[in-house]
Amino acid sequence: xxxxxxxxxxxxxxxxxxxxxxxxxxxxxxxxxxxxxxxxxxxxxxxxxxxxxxxxxxxxxxxxxxxxxxxxxxxxxxxxxxxxxxxxxxxxxxxxxxxxxxxxxxxxxxxxxxxxxxxxxxxxxxxxxxxxxxxxxxxxxxxxxxxxxxxxxxxxxxxxxxxxxxxxxxxxxxxxxxxxxxxxxxxxxxxxxxxxxxxxxxxxxxxxxxxxxxxxxxxxxxxxxxxxxxxx
Numbered sequence: 001x002x003x004x005x006x007x008x009x010x011x012x013x014x015x016x017x018x019x020x021x022x023x024x025x026x027x028x029x030x031x032x033x034x035x036x037x038x039x040x041x042x043x044x045x046x047x048x049x050x051x052x053x054x055x056x057x058x059x060x061x062x063x064x065x066x067x068x069x070x071x072x073x074x075x076x077x078x079x080x081x082x083x084x085x086x087x088x089x090x091x092x093x094x095x096x097x098x099x100x101x102x103x104x105x106x107x108x109x110x111x112x113x114x115x116x117x118x119x120x121x122x123x124x125x126x127x128x129x130x131x132x133x134x135x136x137x138x139x140x141x142x143x144x145x146x147x148x149x150x151x152x153x154x155x156x157x158x159x160x161x162x163x164x165x166x167x168x169x170x171x172x173x174x175x176x177x178x179x180x181x182x183x184x185x186x187x188x189x190x191x192x193x194x195x196x197x198x199x200x201x202x203x204x205x206x207x208x209x210x211x212x213x214x215x216x217x218x219x220x221x222x223x224x225x226x227x228x229x230x231x232x
């Protein structure tokens with residue numbers, strides 16, 4: 001339910017002949033194993049040996065091969081090399097690294113015509129979530145961005161960055177990519193009680209259909225918990 005829009009967008013990218021796919025920070029293989037099941041050659045690069053061990057177990061359980069490599073985006077070229085991927089998955093990464101540097105590295109890893117799939121937290125929804133949780137001062141500070149929230153809360157460690165659709169698009173284009181599409185992810189999923197989905201027949205399927213229906217409507221981008229962007 002939480003990733004149905006992302007998979008729908010990736011479908012055309014991953015259709016056809018097997019491709020070389022690099023999943024940066026792919027952890028335990030939530031995306032990577034499914035991509036491998038579709039017949040692609042997948043490499044997960046992650047700094048956590050525990051996550052890579054869990055990835056290996058998950059891959060074995062479903063009978064696919066996924067290469068796990070310990071590392072992060074700063075050393076990506078040493079791990080996988082230049083022009084080594086047709087598709088790069090960059091999900092939940094740009095929030096915690098230097099986004100411009102990461103995108104520059106990804107561009108070197110991708111072959112000409114390759115595609116990057118980016119999934120990030122969306123700032124406007126974070127404001128609403130903070131307010132609904134009673135953290136009103138944090139919600140107010142977050143209106144002006146994550147750095148303002150850091151100053152307000154007095155944190156020594158920079159919090160994860162969040163993006164608006166315009167900010168993410170501009171960042172990707174500045175890195176030399178051509179944006180193919182931006183999708184709203186989890187517009188309603190985080191708001192609908194889980195008990196309703198469990199008790200109401202057909203509710204889960206209806207929610208998935210609703211998420212799909214608004215995914216490409218720009219007016220719903222500010223309401224989405226996450227943004228998904230495809231670029232070449």
